[in-house]
Amino acid sequence: MPSIQSLTLTYDALNEQGTFSEGDTISGKVTLALLKQVKVNSFFIKATGDANVHWTDGSSDDRNTYSAHKRYFKLKQFLFPETSKDTVLPKGIHVYKFSLNIPQGSVPSSFNGPHGKIVYKLEAKLSRSWRMDQSVKQNILFVSRCYPNLPSLMLPQIGAIKKEMGLFSKGQADMEVTIDRMAYAPGETITVLAKINNSSSSEMTPKFRLGKKVIYRASGSTKREECTFIKVVENRIQAHTELEVRCRMKIPLDQTTTIQNCDILSVEYHLKAYLDISFAFDPEVLFPVVVVPLGFAPVPQPGVAAGPYPAGAVGGPSNSDFPSPVVSGHPYPVSPSSGRSGNPGAPMYSAPPPPVYPGNPMVFPCPPSVYPAQPAHVSGAYNNQVPEIPFPYGTPFSSSVIHPLPTAPTFQTPPAAPAIPPAPSLPAINPPPSFSPFNVSPTAPSYNLMNTDFLSQSDEAPPAYTLLFPSTATDKSDAK
Incomplete structure (x- = not known):
């Protein structure tokens, strides 16, 4: 007579579609119905997310097989303490509740194709000594919400x-x-x-x-x-x-x-x-x-702006004289x-693409290499990007209220200053007589040596030195 009558697994749906995404919590219960007392080594539930691909190319003589595996997460919760061994469960129905948190990050959606699949599932396993393990599995539908930009x-x-x-x-x-x-x-x-x-x-x-x-x-x-x-x-x-x-x-x-x-x-x-x-x-x-x-x-409505700019506008306002870049x-x-x-x-x-502000949060945190940065690739533009300017009045695409731009301050025109009467005219001042602080010597007599014919010179004595440079001693004696 078997000891285990049934082992069932149920989980609580978060929405009408029954899907889960990054950061969600999977909660539910595991029900174990026993026909008689059993001794259990371990009893746990786990959630896993795996991607697998497999295909074969070539003929029978030259056949190549390709396969790959990628694990995204593995969550495990023991329904009674892991250290307890040979736990005795009495006859009857035992219900265990569980709660598993899906980690944040970039996790792909569920997929099933002819050469590969991405599967997320829950599994409850009961282990006993000298007995086959009893387990129950159930797939969950995972939908990634990681879409940058x-x-x-x-x-x-x-x-x-x-x-x-x-x-x-x-x-x-x-x-x-x-x-x-x-x-x-x-x-x-x-x-x-x-x-x-x-x-x-x-x-x-x-x-x-x-x-x-x-x-x-x-x-x-x-x-x-x-x-x-x-x-x-x-x-x-x-x-x-x-x-x-x-x-x-x-x-x-x-x-x-x-x-x-x-x-x-x-x-x-x-x-x-x-x-x-x-x-x-x-x-x-x-x-x-x-x-x-x-x-x-x-879904954007007709005539409604899909961002911080009016409907029909392409990009933000610009005062540049250069043509706007074409995005390919x-x-x-x-x-x-x-x-x-x-x-x-x-x-x-x-x-x-719309303008990206540093304060604009992602819908979910994702690595930057998931999708091409968008945007997109620019044609006919310049490689030097314009530095990003923080948006000071809230995030344009967030659900928070966008504050209007502050109005320019008004200044009152000060009253005109009273006219200043012209200054009275000053009396004319006669210029002082010219005064030379130095004693100027009389002009020396000029001699044109360039026009002198040296061949016809006579034996006359040269002019006296005092005629060329008069001494100031005479002036000083006269002054006395």
């Missing part, structure tokens, strides 16, 4: 492409595509606006695709898995026609969130808008799409003329 993901994206026709047609085709934002939750709708100017002699069909790409990594190798789950085909555009095309694409509810914070597994979404042209390469614009948990990101969604700088990666005709994205 979330306000920048709520801004519109703009991409443009220019296509020069080849041998079978003449002219060119221009397409500018705009989507309302980058971050969406499952069940939300992506609004796409494409402005197409077909100035060529060919017909073309605008098409839109929403796809997902999963990348598995192990032992320096990667395995990709791509699929398109939404495709929209619009009406054909005739030659020499300009048209605006609007498209709405709803993200299915069964799609997982974007995963970019796992070393061995990643999940990415993208939206591709392109023109299907016969006998020519199709010009396309590719937008990254981030799928976030349901209800995680606020491609991982390398591009220019409007050269396109993506310097190839003519490649698309260019424009998604200006």
